[in-house]
Amino acid sequence: MGLLQFLKSQFLCHLIMCYVFLVSGLIVNLIQICTLPLWLVSKQLARKINIRLAYCIASQMVAALEWWSGTECTLYTDPKSYPLYGKENAVVILNHSFEIDFLCGWTFCERFGVLGSSKVLAKKELAYVPVIGWMWYFLEIVFCKRKWEEDRTTVAQSLQKLRDYPENYWKFLLYCEGTRFTPKKHQFSMQVAESKGLPKLKYHLLPRTKGFYVTVQNLRGTAAAIYDSTLNFRNNEVPTLLGILNGKKYHADLYVRRIPLESVPEDEAECAAWLHKLYQEKDGFQEQYAQTGRFPGPIVSPPRRPWSLINWLFWSCVVLYPLGLLIAQLLSSGAVLTIAAAVVVCSAVSMGMRWMIGQTEIDKSSNYGIKATALNNN
Numbered sequence: 448m449g450l451l452q453f454l455k456s457q458f459l460c461h462l463i464m465c466y467v468f469l470v471s472g473l474i475v476n477l478i479q480i481c482t483l484p485l486w487l488v489s490k491q492l493a494r495k496i497n498i499r500l501a502y503c504i505a506s507q508m509v510a511a512l513e514w515w516s517g518t519e520c521t522l523y524t525d526p527k528s529y530p531l532y533g534k535e536n537a538v539v540i541l542n543h544s545f546e547i548d549f550l551c552g553w554t555f556c557e558r559f560g561v562l563g564s565s566k567v568l569a570k571k572e573l574a575y576v577p578v579i580g581w582m583w584y585f586l587e588i589v590f591c592k593r594k595w596e597e598d599r600t601t602v603a604q605s606l607q608k609l610r611d612y613p614e615n616y617w618k619f620l621l622y623c624e625g626t627r628f629t630p631k632k633h634q635f636s637m638q639v640a641e642s643k644g645l646p647k648l649k650y651h652l653l654p655r656t657k658g659f660y661v662t663v664q665n666l667r668g669t670a671a672a673i674y675d676s677t678l679n680f681r682n683n684e685v686p687t688l689l690g691i692l693n694g695k696k697y698h699a700d701l702y703v704r705r706i707p708l709e710s711v712p713e714d715e716a717e718c719a720a721w722l723h724k725l726y727q728e729k730d731g732f733q734e735q736y737a738q739t740g741r742f743p744g745p746i747v748s749p750p751r752r753p754w755s756l757i758n759w760l761f762w763s764c765v766v767l768y769p770l771g772l773l774i775a776q777l778l779s780s781g782a783v784l785t786i787a788a789a790v791v792v793c794s795a796v797s798m799g800m801r802w803m804i805g806q807t808e809i810d811k812s813s814n815y816g817i818k819a820t821a822l823n824n825n
């Protein structure tokens with residue numbers, strides 16, 4: 448292990464990174480709150496400001512992936528579609544099997560210049576996660592309770608609000624599987640597939656079709672295409688956020704097919720059948736990857752950009768300088784009680800950060816999709 452790799456695996460480094468992320472994130476959240484009155488005066492200006500603010504937070508995690516861990520992200524796609532990425536609104540469909548799949552998605556958004564404005568259909572629980580969840584509120588992220596009776600109106604309303612979004616180039620991410628892949632959830636969802644007379648999938652859970660139908664219906668005329676995205680990692684790597692913090696380098700491969708939105712049927716049953724067929728095709732791509740280590744088509748990878756690193760360094764300087772002064776003052780004061788209080792605060796913060804990282808861990812995944820009735824969410 449080299450010296451740099453040794454440093455990257457040190458808890459103190461992780462603590463400093465988490466501190467920078469948390470404090471800068473809370474500062475950004477505070478500025479976001481300050482933009483609230485602006486929404487009444489100029490909604491579009493408030494949205495544009497919040498896109499930049501969201502970039503300040505999300506790009507720190509992208510920088511950790513790209514610059515700290517050095518993870519390689521390779522894109523397989525049709526060179527004819529490539530120039531359109533980042534220049535049109537699109538609905539992204541992604542498999543949900545990896546703890547950092549959202550981060551790989553963010554990385555590609557960053558490389559195509561749409562990180563701040565990217566959107567997702569997220570479970571409601573994530574809205575309460577400090578920094579990221581609070582930032583999402585100001586980004587008008589669409590939340591669902593994974594209870595269709597409640598979601599059918601709220602999701603449609605939230606999507607309608609996005610129709611006049613000022614930044615034209617955003618991506619709306621939809622994990623149609625609705626939850627992370629686990630062998631147990633796979634077993635349950637294949638029972639549902641069997642009961643519906645649908646072919647079994649090997650690498651995916653059976654997709655939920657209602658959210659997809661509502662999304663397509665409400666974004667017709669706004670989004671130009673579906674980006675069918677299939678993600679996997681080389682050499683059976685099992686990537687984690689803690690691995691990224693430890694500076695572990697992963698190798699992500701993403702296969703993206705651009706499908707014009709008009710080709711998705713308007714009728715609900717046909718739309719559902721279309722999505723099931725899409726997932727059968729995605730399963731085929733994963734099988735090919737398992738056999739050959741490659742997705743179909745040529746590699747057209749966008750390079751990483753320096754902006755996420757520059758943003759990270761900027762925020763590090765902003766929040767580490769006062770921390771340095773504070774620590775120096777504390778130590779020179781020699782006040783045992785104050786030092787003890789500082790240690791308690793540090794421990795509480797690191798426990799809080801560990802809880803946030805836990806949100807990404809599949810071991811701590813919800814029970815959603817385990818009951819065939821899908822009524823038990825958590």
Ligand SMILES: CC/C=C\C/C=C\C/C=C\C/C=C\C/C=C\C/C=C\CCC(=O)SCCNC(=O)CCNC(=O)[C@H](O)C(C)(C)COP(=O)(O)OP(=O)(O)OC[C@H]1O[C@@H](n2cnc3c(N)ncnc32)[C@H](O)[C@@H]1OP(=O)(O)O
Pocket residue numbers: 532539541549551552553555556559565566567568569570573591592593594595596598618619620621622623624625626635636639652653654655656657658659674676703816817818819820821
């Ligand atoms: C070029 C670059 C390209 C790409 C770059 C890639 C990506 C980047 C893009 C953007 C990045 C932006 C942001 C990313 C950042 C962070 C993201 C982080 C996390 C968020 C992720 C989540 O939170 S995922 C969880 C929430 N999302 C979803 O659930 C979406 C999918 N779900 C739905 O659509 C659902 O339909 C619903 C939520 C709308 C409603 O759910 P509900 O359960 O109430 O109803 P359903 O209709 O789904 O369920 C009943 C029907 O399902 C059948 N059933 C029952 N049990 C099962 C089972 N185990 N499996 C499958 N199906 C089951 C049941 O029989 C019912 O069937 P019907 O026939 O009656 O419909």
Ligand SMILES: CCCCCCCCCCCCCCCCCC(=O)OC[C@@H](O)COP(=O)(O)O
Pocket residue numbers: 464465468507508511546549570573576579622625626627803804806807811812813814815
């Ligand atoms: C600069 C780097 C510093 C790093 C500090 C680490 C900060 C930690 C931040 C935590 C961010 C939390 C983002 C939430 C994204 C989680 C995505 C996800 O995968 O959600 C799960 C749901 O889809 C499905 O839920 P389940 O039903 O599987 O349950």
